[in-house]
Amino acid sequence: MNKDQSKGHGKEAKGKLKEVAGKATGDKSTEVKGKAEKHAGKAQAKYGDLKSDAKKKTE
Incomplete structure (x- = not known):
């Protein structure tokens, strides 16, 4: 897993949490x-x- 994959999955999870929190409140x-x-x-x-x-x- 490269840097973009891991950062992307982290942002995706963080965004989902914000989305759910926004819906809940x-x-x-x-x-x-x-x-x-x-x-x-x-x-x-x-x-x-x-x-x-x-x-x-390419390898």
């Missing part, structure tokens, strides 16, 4: 920020996956 702002962070984390993890796949193919 009725705070739409926190919920939306959580969703955005979750999606950014997914994108970063996917980028890390692509980097890893590219590295494997």
Whole structure:
């Protein structure tokens, strides 16, 4: 697992927690920020996956 994959999964988890907290408290702002962070984390993890796949193919 490379740096982008691990950071991406961390952001994704943190975003999910914010999203759930926002839903539980009725705070739409926190919920939306959580969703955005979750999606950014997914994108970063996917980028890390692509980097890893590219590295494997060149070896």
